[in-house]
Each structure stands twice: as structure tokens, then as C-alpha cells.
Amino acid sequence: METQNPKTLFEKVWAEHEVTRETTANPAILYIDLHLIHEVTTPQAFTLLKKKNLDVRMPNLTIGTMDHSTPTVPIRSFKDIEIAGKSAANQVRTMMQNCDDFGIELFGFESNNRGIVHVIGPELGLTQPGKTIVCGDSHTSTHGAFGALAFGIGTTEVGHVLATQCLLQRKPKTLLIEVKGTLNKGVTSKDLILAIIGQIGVAGGTGYVMEFKGEAIDSMDMEARLTICNMSIEAGAKSGMIAPDDTTYNYLYGRPRSPKNNAWEEALLRWKSLPSDAGAIYDKYISIDASKLSPMVTFGTNPGMVIGVNEPVPDRKNDKSFDKALEYMQILPGKPISNNEVDVVFIGSCTNSRINDLQQAANILKGRKISKNVKMLVVPGSQKIKKEAEKLGLDKIFISAGAQWRESGCSMCLGMNGDTVNSGKLSVSTSNRNFEGRQGKGARTILASPLTAAASAIEGRVADPRNYLE
Amino acid sequence: MKPLKLIESKTVALPTADIDTDQIIPARFLTTTTREGLGDNLFHDWRYMNDGRKNPKFLLNQESSKNCEILIAGDNFGCGSSREHAPWALMDYGFKAVISTKIADIFKSNSLKNGLLPIIVNEKILDELINQSGEKITINVEKSEITLSGNKKINYEIDKFSKYCLVEGIDQLGYLQRHVSEINKFEEIRTWTP
Secondary structure, rough: EEEEOOOOHHHHHHHEEEOOOOOOOOOOOEOOOOEEOOOOOOOHHHHHHHHOOOOOOOOHHHHEEEEOOOOOOOOOOOOOOOOHHHHHHHHHHHHOOOHHHHHOOOOOOOOOOOOOOOHHEEEEEEEEOEEEEEEOOHHHHHHHHHHOOEEEOOOOHHHHHHHHHHEEOOEEEEEEEEEEEOOOOOOOOHHHHHHHHHHHOOOOOOEEEEEEHHHHHHHHHHHHHHHHHHHHHHHOEEEEOOOOOHHHHHHOOOOOOOOOHHHHHHHHHHHOOOOOEEOOOOOOEEEEEEEOOOOOOOOOOOOEEEEOOOEEEEOOOOOHHHHHHHHHHOOOOOEHHHHHEEOOOEEEOOOOOOOOHHHHHHHHHHHOOOOOOOOEEEEEOOOHHHHHHOOOOOOHHHHHHHOOEOOOOOHHHOOOOOOOEEEEEEEEOOOOOOOOOOOOOOOOOEEOOHHHHHHHHHEEEEOOOHOOOO | OOOOOEEEEEEEEEEOOEEEHHHHOHHOOOOOOOOOHHHHHHHHHHHOOOOOOOOOEEEEEHHHHOOOEEEOOOOOEEEEEOOOOOHHHHHHOOOOOEEOOOOOOOHHHHHHHHOOOOEEEOHHOOOOOHOOOOOEEEEEEEOEEOOOOOOOOOEEEOOOHHHHHHHOOOOOOHHHOHHHHHHHHHHHHHOOOO
């Protein structure tokens, strides 16, 4: 329907949260509906609050979890848990103390709701269309899959939100990414977002909020959409957004923190007004044909250095940064990526640790064994997902294939909790960053979908998952 | 935050593109609960060899880089993680400004809130700065102006509000707190509650 002053999804959410509008001289004051906090990026913010004798303005809009520096070793109870390193243990204790001091709900070690911050938000129904959501974590963009405006902030801004529930913000530009066609069998939303980052580059989204739309997006479930928005930051974007639709509403209905009864009906009415109006103008537009994509893998040291799993590694003459990346990766240009032997496979992280991700990997691993040269970790995104997977018997499939089954957490995605890839080892990982040393000093990372990761674990080299699908 | 009006220093150039915040400060050093001392681990895995000794090949370890306060970096500096530990580490080490053709959004925002000046220039000027690295340049923050050796002047763009806060040393939390009545009003009149 044509409207008089057509607006994008982003513009609608932005306008609803402007406490004051931006001018040339001053940024806008933007109201924040949900503030997610974790142990790594908050202690300095709480210290400032205590020093200035300030309260948390809206403890009820603030939710804490512990995921980054917490261990994932299988244990019977978290009571006597060994945290990797004294400083990590101190950080975890500081988080518990701060949440206690300021009256913030924390999903601590004993909580069934604990998990990766970007997994539990949607899972609990806290992440809802039209909300402004922030967290001291760049992958906060994940929540945009629900039509929320969600972005990562630094610790100073965490302090701003704690104290005032607001942020000073300049309005970003908008970028529409239209995904035409549908994904082929064995090609997932992870492959799609990697292909998009490869197309526009790791700074292609800088200064923009992305909106994803099109046939392939419409037909995706929420978990697949979360993977797309999760990695929009890897193209430098402020946030990624997808308009809410029946898939979104069906996902949210009946979740513990979703609106109930009348409030649900009211919310639904509001949410349905959020999708971009016909004729809304974006600052930039790009399109991609989903039907032409194959499973994607990275070969360099940023997520934009990506190719189809059967393609040869490209060569770029006179590009020192490119050469430096390949030298670090010990990967040869012109050769198939599948030549590379894999030492570690990691299935997990806020990108790909949800039940469908685990199910997809388990479908490939069922009745098979991983290569004896491969160490494989499967780390569910939350304690709830862990339980659900165990109910479905997925843990047994992973364990009998030769993989390790862990408690929830960020784990090997960023090597600060005891789970690391050793120096020089090659890892195929379902996480989001293949930066130098991201998974541990000297670790070499190839990003891939859960399907590709599972197939690679079996073959002990980078492998095409389509050979394992009926 | 201390007012930042003038920076006069030699420059040091790391021309690699896409230097991410995991390179600036690896995640394993983020288990701290304070912001001090992070400079020791700035660019840790480039600065130190596996045996813990300094890598003599890395530019920051060379005599010529001593006391440099201005970092010239390849395109898209500071991409990746939102960790504010990245600007904290750069400042703790002694840097006061970073110049590149593109600087990632969250890193830029974090830098401005701590008094680390992020400057965007075009490719031609960046090349010139890289070629002249090691020489002394002057940044006049109030005028948004870089003076190269030989007195060549370059103007750069910066958000007005951010510049005002840098020059005056203004804490942005104070600005937000002064608008508490608008925030109260917003909470009162909005048609729905989160």
C-alpha cells in the first residue's frame, strides 16, 4: 500500500525512540528498550556508576548473563566450577556482585536461562519487533532479525544506558539488501551472509543499517534469520534488520517474556505496522541471487575473504594485506581450499549454536565418525538448547561420532574461556570471525556453516556437505 | 576526559588494511575489570614472539617509533569486536590520534568517548602520510587541521558534537543527565512500554 510519507522499518523504529532529535550541533537522544549485559564489557561501567554514586535507571529493562569468559567443560554442577584463570574468575564474581548491587536480573551459573547473550534474548521472548536493543557486544545486531533496532556499544555507552536508559546517536544511513531466489539444498543462511560480505566487503556496510528482504529471507525460519543479522556487523554495518512477519510472531508466541493476552494483541497490532512502506527510500541498494550460491568458506583473515567450497583460492597481485592474510593462513592461492587438512572443528557461537544448527550438523554426523585427526567441539548456545538437543538425542550422535558435547557459552569463538585452538592449527568454525588469533594465538580459522563444518570433521579436510545429503 | 586541543608528534604507520580489534587487543586480555594497563598488550601477537620476546621486525618495537602519539593505519581500522579495551589500550600505550581512510563505527564511537581522536582522510592523503611516516606532524583539533612537515595543511571532517566534547574534555554522560526531564517526559507520553 502506498503511503503519503513512506518510511523504512529502521526509520519507524528510530522515530519511535527519539527522546530528542538530532541537529547539526547535537546527536539524537535515543531511548533503549532492552539492555543486555555480560561479564566482559560491564565491570568498568559499573565502577563508574559507583564512583559517581548513580543508580541504574531501569533495572527491569536490563538483563545479565555470563557467556564470554565462562568455561564450557561438562560438569554436574556449576557450584565448584573451575574458571580458566584468576582474572576470569574475578570478572565473573564482579558481574554477580554488580547485578546484585544494582538489582539487575542475572542468569548466573545455576540458571536454566543462562546462555550466549544473543541466543537467550530471542529464546526468552525478550527480543521483540520494534524494540531498541543494545549490548556491549558487536554481535548485538543479531536481534535485528525480529525487526528490532539492535547494535553493539562500548563500555562507556553501557554506562550511559545503565544511568539514563538512553544513548547519544547520529542517525545511520540505510542499505537495502534484496535476496532474490531461494537457497539450494546444502546452502544455508550462513553461506548467504558470507556471500553478501564477500560481495560488499568488510567495510561495505560501515555507516549503514542493513535491511534484508526477498524470497529467500521470507522462507527462512527465525534461527536462520538470526544468523544473517548476526554477521551484518562483519560487513561493518551498524545493524541488520528483517521485517517481522508471521514467522516472527509464531516464534514469539508463548515465550516466557513475550507479551501475554491483551498485551499480545496490542503488541501484534503495533508490530504489523513496522515493515517498510512501499516506496520507502534507502540510501543504497544491492541485490544477490541466492539460487546461484554454493556452501561458502573463508580462506583469509577476515569474513570478506570468502569462496565457494569447491572454488580455488584466489590470487591478488600487489595486495600486501591479501598476501599477509594468506601467509598467516598457510593457504596457497590457485589451489582448491579442500586441499587443506583440518585439525579442529567448532560448532557453536552466537552465529550458529541454535537447535536447527545442531540438528543440521547431527544429520550429517549420524552413523558416521569424525576423522581421527580432528578434535571437534559442539557447544550449544544456551542451557535450554542443550536440554532440548539432549531430548532429541543429538548429544549421543555427536559423542558417538567422536565430538565433545559441552555446556553453553561463547567457547572457541574467541579463545578467552579455556577453549582455544592451538597455534598453527587449522579450524573449521561456525563462528563469525576468522581474524588472526581470534580462536587462540596463531590459530587459523575457516568460517563455514554447521553442515560444512560437520562434513569437514568427517573428511579431516575442508569438505562439501552436499555429498552427505540425500 | 582531558581536553584535547593540539597533538604534535612523529607518526608511525601500520598500512595493513582491516586491522581488527582482536589484533589491537586479543580477547584473552579482556578478563580484566579495570581499564588501566592494557597498553602492555597492545598489538600483542604482532609485538611479541612465541617465546615472549619483542619481535624486532614489528614497527612499534623499533627505536624510530618511540613516543609516537599518532598512528597512521590502513583502510577500515578497528573493525570487529565492540571492545572499548581497544581504544583504552591504544591510549594507555600513548596514542592520541588514529588516521585512516575508514574507521569502523563502534571503534570510532568508543575512541571519541575516551579522548582518542579518529581522523578520516582520503586515499591520496593517507598514502602521503604513510610515505612521510616517522616525521613530525601537528593536529589542531579545534580547527580540524593537520599540518604536515613542509607546512602543508590538510582539513578533515569530524562530527561537531564529538569535536566539541574532545576539545572541551566533556563527558557525554553529563550531557545525557542534563536531559533527564526530556527522558522522563518521553517515558510518560509514549504509547507503549517496553
